[in-house]
Amino acid sequence: MELDSNTLLWLDEHHEISLDDLRDLSGLTLDELNYLIEHGALTPSDASRQSWLFSSQHLVSLRSLSRLKVDFDLESEVLPLMLCLIDRIHNLELLLEKSNVKISNQ
Amino acid sequence: MKFKDYYNILGVSRDASVDEIKKAYKKLAHQYHPDISKDPSGEEKFKEIGEAYSTLKDSEKRAAYDQLGSHSSGQDFTPPPNWRQHFTQENASFDDLDLSDLFAGFSRNQAHGRHSANKHPIPGQDYELSINISLEEAFHGSTMDLHFEVQEYDTNGQLKRVPHAFKARIPKGVTNGQKLLLRGKGGKGFNGGPDGHLYLNINFKPHKYFRVNDYDLFIEVPITPWEAILGATIKIPTLDNPINLKIPPGSDSGQRLRISKRGMPRKQADSGDLFAILQIHVPKNPNEKEKALINELANASTFNPRSDFD
Known part of the structure; x- marks a missing residue:
């Protein structure tokens, strides 16, 4: 069985997915995703569009958030803060990795 | 059990x-x-x-x-x-x-x-796999055989672990740390429930010649002292075909030469660049003729790299 190209989604800043896709793939409910949007923790690529699209890389953080929510019985109120912290950790890890590569290439 | x-x-x-x-x-x-x-x-x-x-x-x-x-x-x-x-x-x-x-x-x-x-429809489970691929596989794109175990429901509705295998196309232009989602390639759904998904984490294997930073590649290029002094055109490998690299006269060890768009392919823009880092190597065991010529150079040359020292 070989994959066709429709099966594959790149999870990075260059690709976008819909809110329904985020709901289907992240494990979070639509209410929880809307709560994250209302509190500024999750932002659409272009908020002026009628149907919002989101960078597909959000899915990586949202899946972590969803796992933590289930595994630690987290309340909805803490989800925006958790997502901001997860994103910050991901960004810092990326920065650290790039700095290490830069040092090794010097 | x-x-x-x-x-x-x-x-x-x-x-x-x-x-x-x-x-x-x-x-x-x-x-x-x-x-x-x-x-x-x-x-x-x-x-x-x-x-x-x-x-x-x-x-x-x-x-x-x-x-x-x-x-x-x-x-x-x-x-x-x-x-x-x-x-x-x-x-x-x-x-x-x-x-x-x-x-x-x-x-x-x-x-x-x-x-x-x-x-009752039950969705299949999601899975996450990390795979190591070579720079060549990332550069050209490749197809990989993936094998892992998934939990699936048997006809009695009982969960069982079964082997799951398929060929996954790794597209050209993935980066180190890239994450890909393969929809419907996780565990099978039951009673009409949707199949789960597979998340792939792509990691690059270390390469014999190249290091990678985002889309840029780095290669250490050994050159002789006379190639550094006089300049030369030498052949170096890339992830595609070898290319001729022009070493300018008077090149130093550690000097970087940028070869535009010879790095990793990028999906939305031009490819990254290839950086050749020159390393001057000296013969460890020069023969008599080489020694004589180097002595002749030493006697004739006025070059002093330590002229700034007090």
Whole structure:
């Protein structure tokens, strides 16, 4: 069985997915995703569009958030803060990795 | 079936209260949760902890687990004959069954009623795999055979672990650390439920010649002292065909030469660049003629790289 190209989604800043896709793939409910949007923790690529699209890389953080929510019985109120912290950790890890590569290439 | 001592896994006694079980779980989860822990064995350990907690926090499941009796972890055992009648479907088979699968199926039966369970759509599970690919595979794109084990429902609605294999196309232009989602390539759904998804984490294997930073490649290029002094055109490898690199006269060790768009391909823009880092190598055992010529150069040259020293 070989994959066709429709099966594959790149999870990075260059690709976008819909809110329904985020709901289907992240494990979070639509209410929880809307709560994250209302509190500024999750932002659409272009908020002026009628149907919002989101960078597909959000899915990586949202899946972590969803796992933590289930595994630690987290309340909805803490989800925006958790997502901001997860994103910050991901960004810092990326920065650290790039700095290490830069040092090794010097 | 192998026995797992869920009480021992959580570090609680068999008569522990639900609160004690929850407290023990949270303490261990903080330590081993894959989104928190950097321990490579943390994920496996967390699965074990989660499996124990999901069984012991539920009074009905805990009662069913307790009635399996007490055995040593890893010991082969068979549930008592009356256990099957009370807690599973009549035609459920325990052959090749894992204890976690047994209680996962038990949970589903509880949620939907034992007799209606066969009709309720159940989505397949998501899986996450990390794969190591070569720079050449990332550069050109490749097809990889993926093999892993998934949990699927058999015709009786019982979870079983089955091998799952397919060919995955790794597209040209992936980066180190790239994440890809393969829709519908996780565990099979049951009763019309959608199939789960597969998340792939792409890591690059170390390369013989190249290091990579985002889309840029770096290669150390050894050159001779006379190539550095006089300049030269030399052949160097790339991830595609070899190219001719012009070394300018008077090049130094550590000098970088940028070869535009010869790095990793980028999906939305031009390819990255290739940086050749020159390294002047000297002959370790020069022959007599080489020694004589170098002596001649030393005597004739006025060059002093230490002229700035006091």
